[in-house]
Amino acid sequence: MAVKLPIYLDNHATTPLDPRVLDEMLPYLTQHFGNAASRNHSFGWTANEAVERAREQVAALIGADPKEIIFTSGATESDNLGIIGAARFNSKKGKHIITSKLEHKAVLDSCHALESEGFEITFLDSDPDGLVKPEQVEAAIRPDTVLCAIMMANNEIGTINPIAEIGAVCRRHNVIFHVDAVQALGRVAIDVVAMNVDLMAISAHKMYGPKGIGALYVRRGRPRFRIEPLIHGGGHERGLRSGTLPVHQIVGLGSAAKYALEALTNGENDRIKALRDRLWEGLSKNLDHLFINGSWEHRLPNNLNCSFAYVEGEALMMGIKAIACSSGSACTSASLEPSYVLRALGVDVELAHTSMRFGVGRFNTEEEIDFAIELITEKVRWLRQMSPLYELVQEGVDLKSIQWAAH
């Protein structure tokens, strides 16, 4: 069977909209266009029913109560609202926050924004596997610690943190626990109650839903805690997020959450994991000097992040244009610094420049994976033939023994 090109293997960046999700969204763009806040006619009632159904679907995915779900524009807003909202409301208790160096920029930059308000942030290192340990969190907690923000699964290396253990530590010390769960949704079973999570950032477009919609889980009940809104207006979403609800988007999020929950039990993740494993086994059979970045054991079923030593990431991406993936190389960005995530877990900067991230998804096929293995193998071999570093290594030279001139 001919493979349709290009092949999409960048499902950590975003996922295609599931056609079933689109079908459920469409009526809310056309006949059911009502404002969910209109309480005096059927247009509003229909819209409101759809919103509440979606709220239940999102809550079901993470084991929450529907009342605990606040719709936002996406996970970036959810991270901002959770972290900044909780920090500001509880600043009388203290102004210390704990997070890790591997967090998404939405978390890191929310924390940095709070520094200008007098908050002090502890950025935890990860271990070489890319994981944050509960003991590290516990050791960092101080009497004035108000919040701890640790992601469930990393967006670059796919490593899964021990969230339940960290949650237990936070609860014991009365520290609010915020979790960015974007990459884990539908890939890891989530139970916010059992995991002692207080705030959780959710996005639709990483689980085959539409872009521009997300949610923040805000725990209710004891021990009580509150957060402050960032967006003010009509008092929607329990006053925590004003703004007319984008009903069709919310329906899309709810629908995506429904299928994400199914994916946990219907074998989808096993199939995706088998494809991911096939990709890695194929590449590592064909090529030497490959290195996995981050824990292989505690990893999302769809993630492969590896370094193709002696081949620069962007050059490889140019050679495999038929495959959409991502590089941790500096040359793919304007910053000229390679992936801060790889650096944080202590990957040699040389290897960080050669790293690639593949994210397998719901719609990938075995034929696509086999095509990818062939193409990547061919291009890595070609670029290594062109690489003075590979040549030196073949000659038995230790690259570390050379006095390189940094530029």
Place this chain on the structure above:
Amino acid sequence: MAYSDKLIEHYENPRNMGSLDKNAEDVGTGLVGAPACGDVMKLQLKINDDGIIEDAKFKTFGCGSAIASSSLVTEMVKGKSIDFAEGIKNTMIAEELALPPVKIHCSVLAEDAIKAAIADYRKKQAERAATPSE
């Protein structure tokens, strides 16, 4: 990133990729850049007694712009004099390949590679002159 057709063409069909004998007296080797910075260029020039570059070969670890810059340089210097090669400025390379601003350092590296290769050749020549012939 949007690249020029010329850059992509050089990346896809690099000219003079390979190695010359680095121990040969008439071959100058320049190895510039650093793996930690994400680019390393090796440029080798085979220069005859008249100071003409008879052959040029490169190997590059780096992004597409770095590969294209080194490929272009080998094309520019082949058959030319040392003086001409020394006169090549990074701006000529950057302009020819329409390098985006964040990739200008690739052209600087290519210029450095020429200079380093010529310096190595000259060093070898000076050593040869200093060694009494048998």
